[in-house]
Amino acid sequence: MRVRLPGLYIALGLVxxxxxxxxxxxxxxxxxxxxxxxxxxxxxxxxxxxQLPAGTPGRQVMPMMAPDVRYAVCRFDLSNGPVxxxxxxxxxxxxxxxxxxxxxxxxxxxxxxxxxxxVDLIIAAKDQSVAEVGVxxxxxxxxxxxxxxxxxEGIALIRAPLAGPSRSAxxxxxxxxxxxxxxxxxxxxxxx
Amino acid sequence: xxxxxxxxxxxxxxxxxxxSMRALGYFIGAFAMALILGIxxxxxxxxxxxxxxxxxxxxxxxxxxxxxxxxxxxxRAHLARSGRLPLTSTAARYFVANTDSGGSSLxxxxxxxxxxxxxxxxxxxxxxxxESGSLIANLSKRYSFNSEEAIRRADGSFHINLSHTARPExxxxxxKDPGRRLTLVLRVYGARDTDISGSGQIPPESLPTIERIRCx
Numbered sequence: 001m002r003v004r005l006p007g008l009y010i011a012l013g014l015v016x017x018x019x020x021x022x023x024x025x026x027x028x029x030x031x032x033x034x035x036x037x038x039x040x041x042x043x044x045x046x047x048x049x050x051q052l053p054a055g056t057p058g059r060q061v062m063p064m065m066a067p068d069v070r071y072a073v074c075r076f077d078l079s080n081g082p083v084x085x086x087x088x089x090x091x092x093x094x095x096x097x098x099x100x101x102x103x104x105x106x107x108x109x110x111x112x113x114x115x116x117x118x119v120d121l122i123i124a125a126k127d128q129s130v131a132e133v134g135v136x137x138x139x140x141x142x143x144x145x146x147x148x149x150x151x152x153e154g155i156a157l158i159r160a161p162l163a164g165p166s167r168s169a170x171x172x173x174x175x176x177x178x179x180x181x182x183x184x185x186x187x188x189x190x191x192x
Numbered sequence: 193x194x195x196x197x198x199x200x201x202x203x204x205x206x207x208x209x210x211x212s213m214r215a216l217g218y219f220i221g222a223f224a225m226a227l228i229l230g231i232x233x234x235x236x237x238x239x240x241x242x243x244x245x246x247x248x249x250x251x252x253x254x255x256x257x258x259x260x261x262x263x264x265x266x267x268r269a270h271l272a273r274s275g276r277l278p279l280t281s282t283a284a285r286y287f288v289a290n291t292d293s294g295g296s297s298l299x300x301x302x303x304x305x306x307x308x309x310x311x312x313x314x315x316x317x318x319x320x321x322x323e324s325g326s327l328i329a330n331l332s333k334r335y336s337f338n339s340e341e342a343i344r345r346a347d348g349s350f351h352i353n354l355s356h357t358a359r360p361e362x363x364x365x366x367x368k369d370p371g372r373r374l375t376l377v378l379r380v381y382g383a384r385d386t387d388i389s390g391s392g393q394i395p396p397e398s399l400p401t402i403e404r405i406r407c408x
Contacts, residue, residue, distance in 0.1 A: 006218060013222035013229070020230025025265045028238060029272035036277045055327055055335070062275050063325030064377055067335035068317050093315050095381065097259075097279050103271045105259035105280045112314060112382055150261070157277050161315045161381060164340040 029102055036062055037075070037101035040155060046077035049085075049180040054168060066161070070171040074156040074180030078149060082124040084183040085156055089117050090174045091163055098123070098147055099155040106154075107147050116143070122183050123147045123156065130183070156180065238269045245270070249396040251295070252287035252378065274325075279381075281391040287378040292402040298374035300328075300366040302407040303359075306352040306376070308400030313392070314382030315339050318352060318400070320364050323373040330365035337362050352400075370408060 029035075039061055044050045052061050052071040065071065076083040087096065094111035096119065109119055120143055124130050130146050158178060160171040237245070245266045247254050257263040258271055259278040271278070278286055291297055292304060306318065319336035322328055327335045342350040342362050353359035354374075356366045366374060378400070383392025 009218040009222040010225075013225040016223065016226030017229035017233070020226055021234045024231055024234035025238065025269055028234070028269040029265075032269075032272040032275070034275050035272050036275050039275055056333075057327045057329035057335075060326060062277065064274070064276055064319075064321055064375075066317055066377075066379060067319055067327055068338045068341075093381065095279060095283055097277065097283070099259075099277050100261070102268065103259060103274075103277050104261040104263070104268075105278065105283075106261050108279060108283050110283055110382070155277065159279075159381075161317070162338065162340065163315075167340075 035101065036099070036103050037153075037155060040073055040075050043073070044075075046075045046153070047083050047181055049074050049175075049178050051172065051175050054172075066159075068162045070160040070162065070168060070175055072158045072160075072175040072178055076123050076149075076154055076156055076180070078123065078125045078128065078152045080182065082122050082128055082130050082183040083180065085119070085121045085123060085178075085180045087119040087158060087178040088174070089114065089119060090170070093161045093163055095159040095161075096121075097157045097159070098149065099157065100151045101153060101155070106150055109145075118143065120144045121147050123149050123154075124183075125149055125152055237266050238273065241270070242266070249287070249399050251289040251291045251293050251402050252399050253289070254285060254287045256281065258286065282386070282389075283381065283392075285380045285383055285392045285394055287380075287394075287399065289376040289378075289402060290373070292404045294404060296404065298354075298376065298402070299370070299407070300356055300372035300374055301370035303356075303405040304354040305403045305405055306354060306364075306400050307403065308350055309398050310344070310348050310350075311339070311380055311394065311398055312384045313339070313380045313394075314384075316378065316380045318342075318364075319377050319379070320354065320366065321375045321377065322367075323375060325375070328365070328367040328372070328374075330367055332363075332365060334363065334365055337364060350400075354402075355405075376402070 050073050052073060053059060055065040055067045089111045092112035096109040097105050098107040099105055122130050122144055124146055126148055160175055162168055162171055245255055245264060247256055255267055257267050259280045317336050317338035320328060337352055344350050352362040352364050354364045354366055380394060383394055385393040387393050
């Protein structure tokens with residue numbers, strides 16, 4: 001009995017180790033201070049399209065960004081209503097990913113799957129209705145895709161992979177023409 | 193022998209004063225072991241991955257459900273720690289290599305030949321980083337080769353020469369610091385082969401090999 005006592009402590013240690021393991025794995029995502037959302041929040045305000053500088057040594061917003069992809073990011077905040085994202089994609093390589101602050105990619109627009117080059121999206125929280133906005137322009141509304149976001153604050157990231165050498169100016173121009181902002185149709189007078 | 197062993201131990205246990213001390217010692221020991229084991233195993237499975245979360249093909253490692261909202265806690269933690277925003281496997285696949293095909297760590301002191309067949313995808317790119325995920329400064333400002341710019345041989349294959357001194361064909365410079373550890377990232381956008389769930393499939397044999405040529 002007494003001889004078995006250290007064995008009991010080993011068993012106790014193992015159970016405790018398992019517990020600590022589970023707690024560490026579950027809390028780590030919440031404790032990571034330099035997650036993507038925190039890095040992007042430092043760049044500028046929410047609900048604005050921000051072009052990320054091309055990755056060069058010592059100047060990368062996120063680690064392991066592709067040096068041959070140009071990026072634009074919109075940190076969306078739906079607390080004041082849905083957010084509109086518009087882009088004219090110049091080639092089928094473009095990818096638009098929608099993320100939670102933890103980096104979960106809950107929706108993606110794949111350029112090659114698009115029938116038209118115009119991307120027009122409304123990002124709305126699960127409890128936000130977008131049916132009532134833009135009722136006066138139903139024909140224009142047909143092409144709009146509503147992205148249902150599981151989070152109030154998140155990230156939309158446009159990737160423009162370079163279609164060849166010395167194509168970066170072209171990609172940067174196209175990214176500059178993209179738009180992200182509050183979807184405030186209700187303030188626009190109808191018929192205008 | 194076992195008899196004397198038991199005798200010694202029980203005689204120690206009978207000393208009342210040291211019993212509680214010993215119990216305390218065991219308790220602290222058990223607690224310390226639990227901390228080291230618990231945190232160590234969590235760190236290892238988050239940082240390095242395990243059979244549950246990653247697939248290994250030669251030198252390449254890929255987190256299977258990275259970025260997926262329904263992913264497992266290990267992948268979720270790995271992603272949050274990395275600070276990256278990857279696409280899910282239906283849009284892109286990422287393969288990371290820290291070693292050559294022989295299993296030795298990639299080092300800037302060595303020269304490597306990365307050889308691959310064309311990948312069946314819309315776009316792919318092989319980029320070089322240091323250990324912390326930063327690009328490596330070099331005069332030719334060359335940090336990667338992608339499907340649009342890598343020079344191919346007559347049979348369609350590409351050969352990328354990873355070296356700190358200039359090399360012909362596709363030269364990927366590894367910088368001036370020979371002590372630096374290197375990481376290669378292969379990103380594949382729009383893989384044309386998909387499985388039933390739409391995840392991009394890259395046949396293992398089509399992933400590039402990383403052969404060490406020489407070291408200094």
